[in-house]
Structure formats: structure tokens, C-alpha cells
Amino acid sequence: MKKKFILLGAPGSGKGTLAERATAKYGILQISTGDIFRHNVADGTELGKKAKEYMQRGDLVPDGLVLDLVTDRLSQDDAQKGYMLDGFPRTIVQAEALNKTLEKSGTKIDAVVYLNVPRDELVKRLSGRRTCSVCGRSYNVGNPEFAPAVDGVCDVDGGELVQRHDDDKKVAEGRIDVYNEQTHPLVKYYQAAGILTELNGMDGAVRNFELFSKLIEA
Numbered sequence: 681m682k683k684k685f686i687l688l689g690a691p692g693s694g695k696g697t698l699a700e701r702a703t704a705k706y707g708i709l710q711i712s713t714g715d716i717f718r719h720n721v722a723d724g725t726e727l728g729k730k731a732k733e734y735m736q737r738g739d740l741v742p743d744g745l746v747l748d749l750v751t752d753r754l755s756q757d758d759a760q761k762g763y764m765l766d767g768f769p770r771t772i773v774q775a776e777a778l779n780k781t782l783e784k785s786g787t788k789i790d791a792v793v794y795l796n797v798p799r800d801e802l803v804k805r806l807s808g809r810r811t812c813s814v815c816g817r818s819y820n821v822g823n824p825e826f827a828p829a830v831d832g833v834c835d836v837d838g839g840e841l842v843q844r845h846d847d848d849k850k851v852a853e854g855r856i857d858v859y860n861e862q863t864h865p866l867v868k869y870y871q872a873a874g875i876l877t878e879l880n881g882m883d884g885a886v887r888n889f890e891l892f893s894k895l896i897e898a
């Protein structure tokens with residue numbers, strides 16, 4: 681069974697949904713740098729204070745703040761059995777730094793899963809996304825497959841569903857631009873490394889999880 685993955689794709693492409701399902705079925709750990717930053721912002725930590733303004737603008741947090749955090753997270757006990765990196769790496773510099781960290785520990789990424797979704801669909805998904813203010817789970821008011829059972833309430837813990845500030849249409853469009861400029865080049869980078877699998881993000885979460893499962897079980 682393969683256990684070390686990078687989930688690559690624009691904001692709203694379905695990385696989190698894929699990761700959530702793989703955690704539920706295979707117990708693979710999801711490491712979302714966005715979630716880690718949001719927790720730090722909510723807790724008012726030094727890291728959170730530094731990251732907050734970049735996140736609110738929809739810009740990337742500087743590599744210097746991201747790299748130590750990820751190196752530290754990957755060294756923790758629960759990450760030794762495997763993980764899915766969600767939202768990292770987001771730049772070539774981050775990808776190179778990850779290579780170095782993995783080399784040092786004698787491990788490597790098994791596969792990079794790239795979810796390809798057209799821009800207009802991303803904008804639609806991000807503006808319909810609602811997030812549980814307690815557990816961070818995502819829903820979508822524009823798609824019955826991802827709608828909560830009760831409007832505005834998390835199915836899992838009853839928490840209030842809110843719109844992430846950076847899912848506001850204008851900020852979300854900026855984040856897609858940032859993705860295209862800074863993160864999309866990683867598709868070619870991992871293609872050249874021979875470890876990229878491309879999924880059509882329009883095929884739906886069920887189909888894509890089936891394909892991801894095959895990759896995990898291969």
C-alpha cells in the first residue's frame with residue numbers, strides 16, 4: 681500500500697474532500713498547511729500573527745514561515761506511517777525544500793495526485809463553500825452532494841457553518857491567480873519526476889476517490 685502523497689490542485693479543486701475520504705477509509709494522515717495556519721491564527725500564536733495578513737489577502741505565506749512548520753510536522757510520530765500533503769508544496773522552492781527534507785530522512789513521496797478543474801468551476805465552488813467553525817469540515821451550498829443536512833449546521837458536530845474570509849469571490853479569484861502563477865508549475869515539475877497522476881476534477885468525488893484508492897492500494 682502506498683502511503684505518502686502530495687495532493688496538488690487549485691483552491692476548490694477537491695483536495696480536502698479526497699483527503700477526508702482517504703483518512704476515513706485508510707487512516708492516512710492529512711497534513712493541511714492551510715488548516716495549520718488557520719488554527720494558529722485562531723489561537724493568536726506568533727506564527728498566526730505573522731501569517732494572518734497574507735492569508736486575508738489571498739497571498740501565499742512566505743516560504744520561510746512554511747518550511748520549518750512542515751519539516752517539524754513531518755518529523756512527528758504520527759507522520760512516520762505516511763501522510764497526504766494538502767496545500768503543500770505550493771512553490772518550486774517549497775518542493776525543492778521538501779525533497780531535501782525527505783532525502784535526509786531516507787524517504788520519498790509515492791505519488792502526486794493532481795486534480796484538474798476549470799477556473800469558472802473553481803470560482804463557483806469557492807463562493808458556495810461553507811466551513812464548520814468548530815471542526816473545519818467543508819460543505820457546499822451550491823451542490824446537493826456536499827450540502828449539510830440542515831442549513832448552516834455541521835452534520836458532524838452541530839457547529840455553525842461560515843464562509844471563510846478568503847472564499848469571498850474577489851479574494852478567491854485572486855487565490856486562483858496566485859495558484860496559476862506560483863503553484864501550477866509544480867504539475868510539470870512532478871510530471872518530469874515521473875510521479876504525477878492527473879485526475880479530472882469534474883468527474884466527481886466518488887469517481888476520483890475510486891481512482892485514488894487504486895493508487896493507494898497499488
Ligand code: AMP
Pocket residue numbers: 691713714715717734735736738739740741742743746766767768769770774846855
Ligand atoms: P488553503 O486552505 O490550502 O487554501 O490555504 C489557505 C491559505 O493559507 C493560503 O491562501 C495561504 O495564504 C496559506 N497557505 C497554506 N499553505 C501554504 C503554503 N504551502 N505556502 C504558502 N502559503 C500557504
